[in-house]
Amino acid sequence: MKVVFENLTKKFPNRNKKAGGEVVAVDHFNFQIPDGKLVGLLGPSGCGKSTALFMICGLQKPTEGRIYFGEDDVTDIPPEHRGVGIVFQNYALYPHLTVRQNIVFPLENLKGSEKMSREAMNEKALEVAKLVQIDQLMDRKPNELSGGQQQRVAIARALVKMPKVLLLDEPLSNLDARLRLQTREEIKRIQRETRVTTIFVTHDQEEAMSISDEIVVMKEGVLQQIGAPQQVYDDPINLFVAKFLGTPPINMFDGNVVGEKLFIGEEAVLICPGVKDMAVHVGIRPEGFILDENGPFTCELSRVEVMGRDISVISTHKDAQSVSIRSIIDAMNDVDTTKAQVRFSLKPKKVLLFDRETEERVYFSIQGKSGDNYGLTDSVNSGKEDDQGNNREEVHLIHRQEAENQTEGRA
């Protein structure tokens, strides 16, 4: 069942009545959640994710706009007739009922022709319990279960009525780090097996990226970007999305574009064709650095962290917006820690420019080759084929040399 939002808005009256006005929790949402997908609503605390979720399940009424399940307008339908299952942040398992009674509870509410016999209910409950692997725990009370088990019971209870849409509110926030990894795999598996459209809310971008088919990034009630996790990560639409996604976070610098060249400090670090002269925020993903003795980008070396698989070079730069810059490079590279400085060249695809004023993304075509058209900037990159992946290294080499030449030219 696909879920469609049309102009969905929720306003709350301001808590401080004297101050007046209203708080807009969800601001004119227009998007579609495709059938049978696992979608993550992602944003910092208080950005309206949970409000959006509660509007989908009908516990809160939208101020404006409509919600459709498939072709049906469900905006005015009460929660019990929408066919949704919801898992609350604290699970809301009835503490005085056993696991079995908790799972059976929604079935006992069925009326009329849907009414089930006791055996049918128990059978159904057991079936769902097996799916979430808690069939051994049916006679326990919730307080005799671990956090992860409680979570599974809550999912089982939400699934037992075969909902059209499954909603999860911060499903992993009450679990410890290890359990969180395990449970998110579990949620993914359950979703795959049941193929029920699942929407979950989280403020943890790693969580959202790792299991979602699609993520929806929100900020202060306003929809920022929707897309497959990798696509949103590679191609954020504005500064907020770029900063919000990725661990370790993106490295931010103050930069300037002069004559289609990107300057960070005095150094021209990259060619960015198609960008007019302007002040920009420069974001460089940690994996966007290439250790290069002759690289155009010079940083003060602080230390090197060895992770085994790769190494993190921690350095500083006077134009960086954070205290330190973290770059992740392959462990094959040998960093000379005796030197005070480290030089990098940059992978153009990992360098993101944002307008200093509007914080919107500034796109540039990747020179020499195709350039990724990023799906959004047809006017900038029109007519170029995407054959990038084949000879990426070569592209980088060209860039590096060109960037170098620029530096020398300036010097």
Added chain:
Amino acid sequence: MEPTNKYKGWLYLLPAILFLGCFMVYPLVDVFVYSMEEGYNFASQTFFDTGFYNFSYVLHDPYFLQAVKNTFLMVVITVPLSTGIALLISVALSSIKPLRNLFQTIYFLPYVTNTLAVGLVFMILFKKTAYSDGLINLLIHLFGGPSVDFIEGPYPAKMFVMCLYIIWVVMPFKILLLTSALASVNEHYYNAAKVDGTSKFRIFYKITLPMISPTLFYLVITGFIGAFKEYSDAVALFGTNLNAAEMNTIVGYVYDMLYGDSGGYPSYASAAAIILFMIVMTITCINLLISKKHVHYV
């Protein structure tokens, strides 16, 4: 534990033990002793014999039997009624938003009002005087009924006023506790139930009631004990000569035996007190047994 610390705990407990020993444990033991001593006399500290004579006397005293009957009637009528009505009012209170605080204050007023002041109000409502038959009688007249003497008239009328009075007095505290218990039930449970299409009645019966069951149980237990110890309210309504009014209670009987017109019989009073203790103990044990199944502590 080190030997020096061994007695430290007891040292800290000493003040409380001394105090409770003097004013609680010793008198309790004394009551047991008196109840077994036939014809004990305070002044001369003498008695004739030991045995169960006092119990036998008390159990054959028609005034005591009347008091037991009255007390049981009050308990059976007021405890379920006051708890039930308090629950209804609390549920209603927690489901309304506007003026909730005002209503809460109004319902709590009788709790801070003096028993005798409330008694006065009841007098105005029910008492027959030279000038009026009381407000309730005026109402009965309005609907064409014959006037009833609630204070000095037939037994059922008096019991009705008595029970109404007790319910009126104990209700505020119950409402206070129940509203806070209801407010402490997490909203998430209701939301979860609502999404699952649970009917209002089922939500109340299957979720709300079990969630507030500890408070409810506390109120029932203390309600039973309080009702068994009923005395001052009867005095407020029917005066000090309760035996004559047929409205005496067990505690009232104990008091009469000690200090009343027929007073000066500490042995009988002690025996009656012990009987009351047994009754309350039995009822509380039954309550505890029932609660094991129906009260859910989380």
